Amino acid sequence: MTTHTALIVDDEPDIRSLLEITLTRMGITTHTAADLGSARNLLEKHQPHLCLTDMNLPDGNGIDLVHWIQQHAPNTPVAVITAYGSMDTAIESLKAGAFDFVSKPVELPRLRELVNSALKLSERDEQQNTDKDEPGLLLGNSPQIRKLRTQTRKLARSQAPVFISGESGSGKELVARMIHLQGPRSDGPFIAVNCGAIPSELMESEFFGHKKGSFTGATENKDGLFRSANGGTLFLDEVADLPLAMQVKLLRAIQEKAVRPVGDTKEIPVDIRVLSATHKHLAELVQQGNFRQDLFYRINVIELAVPPLRDRSEDISLLARHILERIAREYECAPATLTHDAVNRLQNYDFPGNVRELENILERAFTLCDDDAIDANDLHLNGGVVPDIAADTGGIDNTPLPVTNNGSNTAIPDGEIDLENFLETIERQAIEKALEATRWNKTPQQGD
Known part of the structure; x- marks a missing residue:
């Protein structure tokens, strides 16, 4: 069994003693230092599994030691270890690379949670080569996706809130899942919530839970999303869609690490890591007054940008093969293949809907193609560019299909007509146009 070691850095003897007693009772061997110089010497000599440092030291500060x-x-x-209420200092330490922070006066239950998470991370590092570029959920060999995987592995080591930016369909939730799976919370739950899909009048109950009888319809106690994610990760997707009133309550819950269920009089501690994402420009919403600046700085400690699919076209062939294999498993049949022309057509397509659109294009092509080989014409990309219509608002492009001189959307062939095939062609064009108008997102839009 591995004996864990920890370094405690603080110039106050009483604080050092308190931390040393607490960690010793957890079975951890401790070393202590009163300044930066001593701390560096002990780190080089003992290579501890964890370091706890105060912010204010005689010969520098804790952030110097973090660097x-x-x-x-x-x-x-x-x-x-930060002074009470020094959120700016805590955020600065997280940006510098600190694993986490704890405020004075130190709450021992919170300290134990932090220590256990850090030790899990150290054990994971010892068991596996953290520098190995395992693709996991983020498939691709392009420089952009390799950089994203490296950033994801690094951020998984921290407990800092991460804001994941990127276009719709680019894979922001996959990035959040990878951060969770590669970190010390991987054994805990990963709870993903679409903030734009919850009715405003139910938000507080959905996030924080409620007590039985607290309002009409509350027939039993409910934990809520924060408590459901306890010990794990809460992923707030489309966080820009939160109404301002809910943003205030969310900020308090994140800062206090506690929630108050609807109808309850006391707060309940929660141990979660918060990740968030949106395809909207959050900084612009802050300037417009539609998103709280204090919440923006709290969830955007570190920003991680997910590249659009068009910027990594060399990954399309690998992604397409993976998607077709998944579709084949769902249909319980042999996977289809893409011809060389089909791959070229996809690589030269703009993909406004990103990976989600690629999935829908391939599923449609797989369903409609005549054999197990998907050719360029089976993709029905109409030359490669879909109009940039109001996809973010669920808008529909009302541009008519090409009309012939007979007033029909499809030219009527001369001679005898195969009516069944002719009507099937018209129906397919109508379906394709509707799919293009929603960027091949077949999920009903909120409010439809």
Whole structure:
């Protein structure tokens, strides 16, 4: 059994003693230092599994030590002890690479949670090569996706809130799942919620839970999303769609690490990591007054940008093969293949709907193609560019299909007509136009 070690850095003897007693009772061997110089020497000598450092030290500050550890002992998680209410300092330490932070006066249950999470991370590092580029859910060999995987692995080591930006359908939830799976919370739940899909009058109950009888229809106690994610990760997708009143309550829950269920008089502690995402420009919404600046800075400690599919066209062939294999498993049949012309057509397509659109294009082609080989014409990409219509608002493109001189949307062939095939062609064109208008997103839009 591995004996865990920890370094405690604080110039106050009473704080050092409190932390040392707490960690020793957890079975951890401790070393202590009163300044940066001593801390660096002990880190080089003992290579501890965890470092706890105060912010204010005689010869520098805790963030200086965080930077030093990032360079000389990157596998040692470091947590910073901050003054009560110093959220700016805490955020600064997270951006510098700190694993997490704890505020004075130190709450021992919170400290134990932090230590256990850090030790899980150290154990994971010892069991596997963290530098290995395992694709996981993020498939591709392009420089952009390799960089994204590297960033994801690094962010998985931290407990800092991460804001994931990117276009619709680019894979923001997959990135959030990878951060969760590669971090110390991987054994806990991953709860994803679309903030734009919850009616405003139910939001507080959905997020924080409620007590039985607290309002009409509350026939039993409900935990809510925060408590359901306890010990794991809460992913707030489309966080820009939260109404301002809910943003205030969300900010408090994140800062206090506690929630108050509807109808209850006391707050309940929660241990979660918050990840968030939206395809909208959140900074612009802050300037317009539609998103709270304090919440923006709280969830956007670190921003991670997901590249659009058109910027990594060399990944399309690999992604397409993976998608077709999945479709084949669902249909319980042999997977279809793409011809060389079909691959070229996809690689030269703009993909306004990104990976989600690629999935829908291939599923449609798989269903409609005559054999197991999908050719360029089976993709029905209409030359390669879909009009940039109001996809973000669920708008429909009312541009008519090409009309012939007989007033029909499809030219009527000369001679005898195969009526069944002719009507099937018209129906297929109508379906394709509707799919194009929604960027091949077949999920009903909110409010439809």
